[in-house]
Amino acid sequence: MRYGIFSDVHSNLEALGAAINALHQEDIGRYLCIGDVVGYASNPNECVEKVKTLAPITVAGNHDWACVNLFSEEYFNPVAREAVIWTRSNLDDTTKYFLGSLRLTYENQDLALAHGTLHNPQDFEYMLDEDAAAATFALLKTNICFVGHTHRPGVFIQNFLGEIHYKESGAIEIKGGDKYVVDVGSVGQPRDGDPRAAYCIYDTEKKEVQIKRVSYDIQTARSKIINAGLPRYLGDRLLAGR
Ligand code: ZN
Secondary structure, rough: OOOEEEOOOOHHHHHHHHHHHHHHOOOOOOEOOOOOOOOOOOOOHHHHHHHHOOOOEEOOOOHHHHHOOOOOOHOOOOOHHHHHHHHOOOOOOOHHHHHOOEEEEEEOEEEEEEEEOOOOOHHOOOOOOOOHHHHHHHHHOOOOEEOOOOOEEEEEEEOOOOOEEEOOOEEEEEEOOEEEEEEEOOOOOOOOOOOEEEEEEEEEEOOOOEEEOOOOHHHHHHHHHHHHOOOOOHHHHHHHHH
């Protein structure tokens, strides 16, 4: 099976279109979305529609749930909160229904998904250090979990001794005996200094995970954010990928 995995689209239709076009070249058997389809940019309904067309398994992100009042916007910084409030008032009913029906985690015979962490999915904590990775590894029934939320691609690897190390790698070979937490980065608002949209491919036969990047029309996404009355900063940060 070749899985196409992506996260943190954040209503950025230009970035999502580019990522989907790139994934369509990859002979994907099944799509997975790790949440935050909405929030920050100007096209929440269009992005949800596009994601629904791909029919991925989708888990909930903090923005998805906050926009349908399942998670409090008090946990957000002021700019993110403003985007949640803007998004909430611009959602149509089908989008609201979709966001409200998302679950927090997903597991199958190959992998697990959670927006933040597998151990506290409802709190949307960040997978930022070995301790967070260890708590998720402890619950993992398969050898690999995919997460998003930080908007920075990377992987935590736990060897058979329980030792954990972190790698900012584009390609990872999956070895028997090791366990992996892969952060797939963000389609619509990367924060690792590379402004291109990030997406991930997991090939279970080749035992390989790849995180790839694709350019998109950032200027259009930025202008639409500013013209929609969203905070200008949300448009400007796309240029830097920070
Ligand atoms: Zn996010």
